[in-house]
Amino acid sequence: AQRVTQPEKLLSVFKGAPVELKCNYSYSGSPELFWYVQYSRQRLQLLLRHISRESIKGFTADLNKGETSFHLKKPFAQEEDSAMYYCALSGTGGFKTIFGAGTRLFVKA
Amino acid sequence: DAGVIQSPRHEVTEMGQEVTLRCKPISGHDYLFWYRQTMMRGLELLIYFNNNVPIDDSGMPEDRFSAKMPNASFSTLKIQPSEPRDSAVYFCASSPLRRVANYGYTFGSGTRLTVV
Numbered sequence: 001a002q003r004v005t006q007p008e009k010l011l012s013v014f015k016g017a018p019v020e021l022k023c024n025y026s027y028s029g030s031p032e033l034f035w036y037v038q039y040s041r042q043r044l045q046l047l048l049r050h051i052s053r054e055s056i057k058g059f060t061a062d063l064n065k066g067e068t069s070f071h072l073k074k075p076f077a078q079e080e081d082s083a084m085y086y087c088a089l090s091g092t093g094g095f096k097t098i099f100g101a102g103t104r105l106f107v108k109a
Numbered sequence: 110d111a112g113v114i115q116s117p118r119h120e121v122t123e124m125g126q127e128v129t130l131r132c133k134p135i136s137g138h139d140y141l142f143w144y145r146q147t148m149m150r151g152l153e154l155l156i157y158f159n160n161n162v163p164i165d166d167s168g169m170p171e172d173r174f175s176a177k178m179p180n181a182s183f184s185t186l187k188i189q190p191s192e193p194r195d196s197a198v199y200f201c202a203s204s205p206l207r208r209v210a211n212y213g214y215t216f217g218s219g220t221r222l223t224v225v
Contacts, residue, residue: 046213099152
C-alpha cells in the first residue's frame with residue numbers, strides 16, 4: 001500500500017537557518033515523489049518533483065530509495081518560505097497521488 | 110488558460126441541505142481529482158476521473174457524497190444531506206495523461222464549505 005509520512009506537524013526556524021522537512025514513504029514499486037506548497041489561503045502549488053532533480057526557490061529534495069525518504073531542504077530559510085508543505089507520492093503510472101499530513105513551516109524574523 | 114476553476118469559493122449552508130461544488134479542469138487534461146482538506150486529516154483523495162469516467166471512488170466517505178463528470182470540461186461534487194463534519198476545503202485538481210509524473214497536478218483555489 002502507498003503511504004506518505006511527514007513526522008513533523010510544525011517546524012519553526014529562524015530566518016537564515018537551515019531547514020529540513022522530513023518525508024518518508026512506503027511503496028513497493030518505483031515511486032514518483034513531489035513536494036507541494038500551500039501559502040496562506042492559496043491553492044496548492046507544485047514545488048518540486050524528484051524526477052527533475054531541480055532547485056526551486058532554493059529548495060532541493062533527494063530521493064533516497066534505501067531509506068525510502070524524500071526530505072526537503074533549504075540552506076537558508078526566508079520569512080516568505082512560511083507555508084504548509086506536503087510531500088506526495090504517485091505510484092507507477094502516477095495516476096493517483098496521495099499526500100502526507102503536511103508540515104507547517106514557520107520562519108521567524 | 111485560466112487554470113483549474115472551482116466555484117463557489119465559499120459556501121455556508123445549514124445542516125441537511127444539499128451542496129454542489131463545481132470544477133472546470135484545464136482543457137486537455139484527462140484526469141480530474143477531488144480532494145478534501147481538513148486540519149485533522151490533511152488532504153484526502155475522494156475520487157478521480159479519467160476521460161470523464163470515475164476510476165476510483167474509494168475515498169468517498171459516505172453515500173451522501175456523489176461526484177459526476179458529464180463532459181471533459183465540468184465536474185460536480187454533491188453532498189446530500191450535508192452535515193457539520195463535512196466542513197472542509199474541497200480541492201479539485203487536473204493533470205494530463207502522460208505528464209503526471211513530470212508535472213504533478215494543477216489545483217484549483219478550493220471551495221471552503223461550512224455546514225452549520
